[in-house]
Amino acid sequence: MNTAAKIGLYGAALAVTFTSAYGIGGVADPLTGKTPSAPHAAHQESNAMNNSDQHTGQTPPLPGGLQISQDGYTLDLLTPRLAAGQAAPLRFAIKDEAGKAVTDYARAHDKELHLIVASRDLNTFRHLHPALGSDGTWSTPLDLPAAGDYRVFADFTPAGQGAKPLTLGADLAVAGPYQPRELPPQKATAEVDGYTVTLDGTLTAGKMTGLTLTVAKDGKPVTDLGPYLGAYGHLVALRAGDLAYLHVHPEGNPGDGTTKPGPGISFMATAPTHGAYRLFLDFKHQGTVRTAAFTLYTTSSTTSAATAQHEDHTSAEHQ
Structure with a gap:
């Protein structure tokens, strides 16, 4: 059985199912302790309303994208x-x-x-x-x-x-001619157009955890990522099976005096259930937007992506 991957994007994060890195209005950002900036306010209010269902015992709303x-x-x-x-x-x-x-x-x-x-x-x-x-x-x-x-x-x-x-x-x-394809295997790194993106952080069912995506090119860290849609990276997560949707925003904003343009881009997220998830990171470098994709399985531990991948390979060797 696959173990967790540590991982390291965008839109409205939908509460009990998925939770972004931001709170509501003037509430401090759980990553930085700072009050969130104005561009995120509308999404934050929705997130906080959804999160309140976790404490009232009420049935939480459906994840995003499942309803027309x-x-x-x-x-x-x-x-x-x-x-x-x-x-x-x-x-x-x-x-x-x-x-x-x-x-x-x-x-x-x-x-x-x-x-x-x-x-x-x-x-x-x-x-x-x-x-x-x-x-x-x-x-x-x-x-x-x-x-x-x-x-x-x-x-x-x-x-x-x-x-x-x-x-x-x-x-x-x-x-057109249809050939079913398997979900891509879980890996700690993804390659796209000469770039290597590495996942770090756990995706845990029912618990908010930190995620970081680190971008390198030709073996060297990328420290000059370009702003794309007001951020240095955007992450979309889709749950395998029903494609429940999450768009998460990264920590900080370009030009805020503290957020560095790479190589790492940090996020917070909560998986609604155990299972497999597919993550897509959009990042911009030298004027071009690229997408790195990952398959992740939830975990209840703090196993790193690299450790999880090693454990998967070791288990397979002994079978």
Whole structure:
């Protein structure tokens, strides 16, 4: 059985299921002890409201992305089918209770809406920023390499006082020859375009833990990461099986006088249950955004990613 990986991103973290590194309003950041900056306030209020269910005994809300409708808003996927390997526009709208397309959104981390597209087997991942038309229709070019079932996540906050951040999800079918793929194996490092990203920290079911992702290139630490959407890195976590969604923000902000532009990017997160999770880190260096992906299994211990990987290999050798 796989043991934990130590690990080291973005959007609204959904409470009992997943918890980001930030609290509510003027409450101190659990990582730094400082009051969170203004750009995170809307997401923090939602997180704190969700976290309160842990202490009241009430049934917690569903994780993000599992619902197509929530709080009077619905994700209307106008392009429910695409063909594998063929670029085509993906179109959708966010509808209110009256069925009218929403045209006014609050900006969060430089964008009004963040779109995530992931295959059900978690081998394909896209983080996109579509364009909003005057009629409330969002659109973005999309080219998916493999046929199969996909999930589309819209991460947004409607404009208006008291509006809460939401993550709505809908299924997308991609036609073509289909070959099922296994969840990629758990590893402490990921390689992408000559960069090596290393995970450090545990992902523990029901407990908030610290995560750090360290970026290196050609064996040397990267100390000049570029800001991307207001941060040095963004992490999306999806639970294998139902693709419950989490977007987490890293500790600190570029230009705050204390947060260094690498090589490490720190986060806090809570897994809702034991199981397998797929994490995707977006980071920017020398003008290009890259994504490093990891498979992680939850643990109740403090085993490091490197130790967990060694234990997995040792166990396999003795079987």
